[in-house]
Amino acid sequence: MRIIRSVYPPIDLFEDIADPADWPLLLSAEQKTNPRIRASIGNLDRVPPERRVGGNGASYLMASFTHVSVDRPSRFSDGSYGVLYVADRYETGLFETIHHHARFMARTAEAPGWTSQFREIILTVCADLHDLRGQGDLFAACLDPDDYTAAQLLGAALRNAGSDGIAYPSVRQAGGECVGLLYPDCASSPVQGRHLDYHWDGKRVDLVRDAGSGAVFRVVEE
Template identity: 65%
Template sequence: MVIDISSIPVSEVRWRGSVRIIRSIFPPIDLFEDIADPADWPLIISAEQKTNPRLMETIGNLDLVPEKRRVAGSGASYLMAPFTHVSTDRPSRFSDGTFGVLYAGNIFEVALFETIYHQGQFMARTNEPAGWTSQFREIVLEINAHLHDLRSNEVDQSGLLLPDDYKSSQTLGFQLRASDSDGIVYPSVRYSGGECVGLFHPDGAANPIQGRHLDYHWNGTKVDLYRDATTGQIFRIV
């Protein structure tokens, strides 16, 4: 299905305290954190590959991010990694997995409910026993981008915001990214009243800071609790 993208308004989105939650198993990538000028990265990678053949497993496919859209410095891994580590085995709402999208919620609860849904889907699919599961980390960041806006009642959202069917929304994501869109802002499907962004380039976000470490509890049917690993506080998800 081809969607008329000219019918979708573009809005300036500036969020402070936006939240993204990711798995804790992924460490920061030194290249993105320590080398200030992205223009130097290709030469450094070429030199390093001669002595470190596993380097590309860490960095991913840098060619997927245009040089002018790359970011560097403290916290840059949190912005770059979603775009350099992609796979058709990991499609998302607005991508079939051939290109990256950085998703974030406007508040913590949005990011929490979005991630516990997907964690629950994974746990059910793999028939995991009940108990505390994978560790996650909260990333607090700023969103500064002009995004195609699905929040308006004037936009035909039919098929684009379905709970589990991503066919139409992936088509839209492909069309918008091909037209050089910065990304999409849309109502959260998992948390009523919340909003999400899906950025097509890392420079649509800035100043990422690691927040809390979180543990999710799987009761055999759903994720029913989360724990702040720093304080030990446990919260029920309702």
């Protein structure tokens, strides 16, 4: 599963039943009446045609690859290509996103409060992954909590070699596991789960609220 910001809406082109091979023609036609459509879709050329996915929920798989920027690097990418990060369980996904959200909130000096809404996406992963789990210190540099240099070099090398992605132990929750998928067709059947609210106390995300039930949970750092 993964947790994403609710501010990102589904993208009509990806959700359409049209064959992904026809997307460039459809996009060209759409732009004639809606010049802002490319901003919504992102850069489709970043995904090889044979690895694109469409249909219900496809936005949750494609957007990570078409909306990329070197201003938003991640563990296994310098931002020049996309990676779809997925956790093996809800709690792991929660701690992964809380960490990154807290860094953003601190960097922008946001005021305390219920600041952001997120949604849980449940999906299936089927891919041939390079496994960093149980390797001792061999890949320790790639799992550094703050320095992504080694991990990005590994991610780029594996992507250039045609790898589907990487399985690795979560850096934000002991015992959790994650995967970084290098192509959208490595996952399938995405469906929306819980809606969540994160509370920022000025220093950290201290509370998470299940928007559906109204239940509030305190975040206890390990």
